[in-house]
Amino acid sequence: MTSWSxxxxxxxxxxxxxxxxxxxxxxxxxxxxxxxxxxSGYFFYSDLIFxxxxxxxxxxxxxxxxxxxxxxxxxxxxxxxxxxxxxxxxKKLGTxxxxxTYPVRDVEIIAGKFLAAVAFFLLMLLPTAxxxxxxxxxxxxxxxxxxxxxxxxxxxxxxxISCGLFISSMTENQVVSAMVTYGILVFFWFMTWNEEAANxxxxxxxxGLSLFDRFxxxxxxxxxxxxxxxxxxxxxxxxxxxxxxxxxxxxxGVP
Amino acid sequence: MISVAGVSKRFGSFTAISDISFEVAxxxxxxxxxxxxxxxxxxxxxxxxxxxxxxxxxxxxGHDVVADSLRARAAVGYFPERVSAYQEMTVQSxxxxxxxxxxxxxxxxxxxxxxxxxxxxxxxxxxxxxGSLSKGxxxxxxxxxxxxxxxxxxxLDEPTAGLDxxxxxxxxxxxxxxxxxxTVVLSTHILTxxxxxxxxxxxxxxxxxxxxxTPANLNRRVQRAGRIYVExxxxxxxxxxxxxxxxxxxxxSDAPGSRDGNAVLTILTERDRDVREDIARAIAxxxxxxxxxxxxxxxxxxxFLTLVQGDDDELERGxxxxxxxxxxx
Ligand SMILES: Nc1ncnc2c1ncn2[C@@H]1O[C@H](COP(=O)(O)OP(=O)(O)OP(=O)(O)O)[C@@H](O)[C@H]1O
Ligand SMILES: [Mg+2]
Numbered sequence: 001m002t003s004w005s006x007x008x009x010x011x012x013x014x015x016x017x018x019x020x021x022x023x024x025x026x027x028x029x030x031x032x033x034x035x036x037x038x039x040s041g042y043f044f045y046s047d048l049i050f051x052x053x054x055x056x057x058x059x060x061x062x063x064x065x066x067x068x069x070x071x072x073x074x075x076x077x078x079x080x081x082x083x084x085x086x087x088x089x090x091k092k093l094g095t096x097x098x099x100x101t102y103p104v105r106d107v108e109i110i111a112g113k114f115l116a117a118v119a120f121f122l123l124m125l126l127p128t129a130x131x132x133x134x135x136x137x138x139x140x141x142x143x144x145x146x147x148x149x150x151x152x153x154x155x156x157x158x159x160x161i162s163c164g165l166f167i168s169s170m171t172e173n174q175v176v177s178a179m180v181t182y183g184i185l186v187f188f189w190f191m192t193w194n195e196e197a198a199n200x201x202x203x204x205x206x207x208g209l210s211l212f213d214r215f216x217x218x219x220x221x222x223x224x225x226x227x228x229x230x231x232x233x234x235x236x237x238x239x240x241x242x243x244x245x246x247x248x249x250x251x252x253g254v255p
Numbered sequence: 256m257i258s259v260a261g262v263s264k265r266f267g268s269f270t271a272i273s274d275i276s277f278e279v280a281x282x283x284x285x286x287x288x289x290x291x292x293x294x295x296x297x298x299x300x301x302x303x304x305x306x307x308x309x310x311x312x313x314x315x316x317g318h319d320v321v322a323d324s325l326r327a328r329a330a331v332g333y334f335p336e337r338v339s340a341y342q343e344m345t346v347q348s349x350x351x352x353x354x355x356x357x358x359x360x361x362x363x364x365x366x367x368x369x370x371x372x373x374x375x376x377x378x379x380x381x382x383x384x385x386g387s388l389s390k391g392x393x394x395x396x397x398x399x400x401x402x403x404x405x406x407x408x409x410x411l412d413e414p415t416a417g418l419d420x421x422x423x424x425x426x427x428x429x430x431x432x433x434x435x436x437x438t439v440v441l442s443t444h445i446l447t448x449x450x451x452x453x454x455x456x457x458x459x460x461x462x463x464x465x466x467x468x469t470p471a472n473l474n475r476r477v478q479r480a481g482r483i484y485v486e487x488x489x490x491x492x493x494x495x496x497x498x499x500x501x502x503x504x505x506x507x508s509d510a511p512g513s514r515d516g517n518a519v520l521t522i523l524t525e526r527d528r529d530v531r532e533d534i535a536r537a538i539a540x541x542x543x544x545x546x547x548x549x550x551x552x553x554x555x556x557x558x559f560l561t562l563v564q565g566d567d568d569e570l571e572r573g574x575x576x577x578x579x580x581x582x583x584x
Contacts, residue, residue: 094339103329
């Protein structure tokens with residue numbers, strides 16, 4: 001008879017690997033990949049042209065800012081489509097019930113799926129570095145601000161993923177999962193836009209919570225610890241909600 | 256091997272099972288029998304670790320399903336009511352995945368997966384995508400999934416549901432063959448099925464245990480009377496009165512579809528007495544046309560009612576001829 005402790009540490013990786021295999025086993029992953037690359041490539045190109053025309057070509061940082069502000073939109077568009085199936089599909093198929101009968105903790109299940117989505121995202125970001133590399137070959141520049149901008153984008157994406165993961169755990173409908181995630185992210189994005197309506201105190205709170213404002217500093221090559229902490233907390237908060245959502249089967253039962 | 260003590264499960268204000276207690280010895284096959292909503296799946300999910308009980312405690316292979324959940328789960332192979340597997344995986348890769356999740360060492364993985372596939376007769380489709388398999392095969396994959404990791408306890412929730420009769424027979428053989436050193440708890444709606452597979456039956460009704468017994472004893476307890484369905488071209492009232500006079504008949508009543516000139520009747524007879532020939536003779540005597548005559552088993556629901564109420568009043572009255580036969584098999 002087997003003991004549950006054998007290979008316990010790797011269960012996260014087993015789940016993560018199965019998720020990635022499932023993702024790349026379907027055409028959706030490739031379509032998302034392609035759309036992401038096309039869009040971010042297009043934005044890079046058009047921003048570059050814009051900078052060349054409008055300004056004499058020096059302010060590389062200015063270019064980063066444009067490109068990354070555009071890229072976050074692409075990330076916003078794509079990531080909910082990646083996270084939507086993580087739990088929703090398992091709930092729909094009923095495989096989640098089996099998962100709960102294996103000797104694996106809920107935390108490990110969540111970690112495995114979360115890491116799979118993050119890995120997918122990082123994989124998707126990788127080719128976007130090619131244009132920058134070409135540019136560097138043509139005219140070397142200070143890479144630190146670029147890396148900072150990438151860090152910001154990764155933190156932002158990871159925060160999106162945790163939110164999407166949570167929503168996915170709430171429904172068995174993938175479309176609902178994606179739509180609600182869009183709703184929440186867009187809300188966090190634009191909630192500072194109606195500055196006029198809010199008074200000073202609330203505005204300060206809203207500014208503090210706005211994903212957009214937090215990301216902005218990174219695109220300028222500035223790492224503010226508070227921003228990093230914010231993204232970390234945002235991510236942790238939604239992972240915690242996901243955990244609670246899985247635990248709710250105790251009183252809700254199995255779908 | 257399994258011990259359940261005072262287990263209840265509530266979903267919100269709804270109580271799905273209440274105060275369930277039973278024990279299952281090593282090597283035993285126990286059937287959970289009960290109508291829809293009786294609480295079979297809820298009980299099995301608690302044993303399989305899907306969710307904890309609201310109150311009471313359960314132990315599987317010596318491990319508490321709440322306090323020592325991971326160890327308990329490692330000792331259980333579970334076949335869910337809703338057969339499910341990752342559609343895009345092949346049978347083989349799926350079983351390997353399950354093995355790794357259950358902590359089977361890499362070296363033992365192929366051996367176990369092959370053994371499980373052979374035991375369940377899915378070795379021929381090892382490389383097929385699960386989504387492309389027929390229902391019966393997916394069901395077997397589900398059983399194979401439960402076998403991976405050599406669990407001491409198998410919890411099988413309606414393993415034969417939705418299979419054709421031949422597959423049902425095969426599944427029964429399969430389950431019996433699993434018995435050797437395992438403890439099995441299975442659930443079903445079908446009385447004959449537990450008779451053929453189980454050492455002991457636990458009957459659930461509305462979330463409570465109403466009987467625990469061997470299949471043979473249970474059968475004796477519920478077989479209080481016989482029931483016959485008959486269709487005769489005759490005036491209804493006359494036919495009813497005439498047939499009531501046949502020896503061994505307890506009562507005769509109208510069944511749905513009965514109209515003058517075509518009497519459809521349900522006849523209750525004394526226990527252990529086959530009066531079908533007498534009835535046919537009585538009908539022939541009057542020169543009526545006999546269109547149909549067959550004995551009808553009591554439905555599970557009716558049997559539950561007798562067990563719940565402890566007497567056979569309900570059987571005598573429960574003469575709904577129409578919804579007879581889902582377990583007469
Ligand atoms: N998640 C849930 N939320 C609320 N009620 C539930 C939930 N799951 C089950 N129930 C209720 O609990 C009762 C027992 O359900 P259970 O699934 O255990 O029955 P069962 O004996 O397996 O029935 P069936 O033969 O239909 O499979 C039912 O009345 C059901 O409606
Ligand atoms: Mg059930």
